[in-house]
Amino acid sequence: MRYIGQGLSSLETFCSLMCLQNPVCQKAYDKINAKIADNDNAPQIGLFAEDVVLWCSDANISKMESQLNRSLVNIQEFARNHKITFNVSKHTVSLFTTNTHLYNYSPELFLTSERLDYSKYLTYLGFTLDSKVNCGKHIEKIADKARKRLKILKYLSGRDWGSDASTLRITYTTLVRPVLEYGCQIFQVASPTNLKKTGKSATQSCEDYHRP
Numbered sequence: 001m002r003y004i005g006q007g008l009s010s011l012e013t014f015c016s017l018m019c020l021q022n023p024v025c026q027k028a029y030d031k032i033n034a035k036i037a038d039n040d041n042a043p044q045i046g047l048f049a050e051d052v053v054l055w056c057s058d059a060n061i062s063k064m065e066s067q068l069n070r071s072l073v074n075i076q077e078f079a080r081n082h083k084i085t086f087n088v089s090k091h092t093v094s095l096f097t098t099n100t101h102l103y104n105y106s107p108e109l110f111l112t113s114e115r116l117d118y119s120k121y122l123t124y125l126g127f128t129l130d131s132k133v134n135c136g137k138h139i140e141k142i143a144d145k146a147r148k149r150l151k152i153l154k155y156l157s158g159r160d161w162g163s164d165a166s167t168l169r170i171t172y173t174t175l176v177r178p179v180l181e182y183g184c185q186i187f188q189v190a191s192p193t194n195l196k197k198t199g200k201s202a203t204q205s206c207e208d209y210h211r212p
Contacts, residue, residue: 043071053124061095065107072111088114094122096133103131127183135187136194143197146179 043056054071058064079086093109093116095102106118120131128138152175157168180198187194 043068048125051125061102061105061107065109068107068109072109076112086112088112088116091116092119092122093117094119094129094131096129096131098133127186134194135183135190138183139187139190139194139197142179142182146176146198149175149179 043054046053046055054068056064056067058067076086078084088111091111093107095105095107095118097103103120109116121137122129128141130137153168153171156171
């Protein structure tokens with residue numbers, strides 16, 4: 001989830017450039033964490049710049065919804081006290097499960113009395129998470145992005161003219177390979193069927209665009 005007016009380092013830089021007062025400080029961050037963890041079964045929290053994610057795990061869906069809604073209430077109370085506002089449209093909720101009966105279940109979570117939108121595919125720090133926990137959606141996205149970038153290699157490796165092998169190799173390792181490897185620490189446990197999609201994009205650059 002993304003909070004408006006909370007990204008510490010980025011917002012401090014922005015406010016200094018715009019001659020605005022800093023909306024929060026490190027102490028405020030600590031208060032947010034303490035407020036969220038105001039109960040024994042509090043959800044976990046992850047912070048990266050202004051991007052914040054709350055999550056919890058349990059076999060009981062109602063229990064998870066109750067825990068997360070309680071934490072959201074604590075956050076709203078903190079926001080009111082510090083005059084911080086939320087953009088609810090930038091907050092999204094998802095459910096990750098291997099239970100096929102719950103694939104279409106939409107958790108009921110509320111922020112400022114508005115129900116948060118549900119999405120099966122969330123993108124956090126550039127990695128696309130899917131409700132089935134098989135990394136399939138992320139692999140599809142990076143494979144599609146890599147195929148589009150491979151067109152650059154096709155253009156550079158024309159039969160009548162084109163760059164030498166060294167330039168093509170540098171272009172591939174700069175533009176294509178990083179795309180295929182992004183998030184590999186996570187999706188390396190995906191099924192062979194999904195992993196073949198990245199391998200096909202990688203070998204395509206060697207097979208289709210290799211100059212004789």
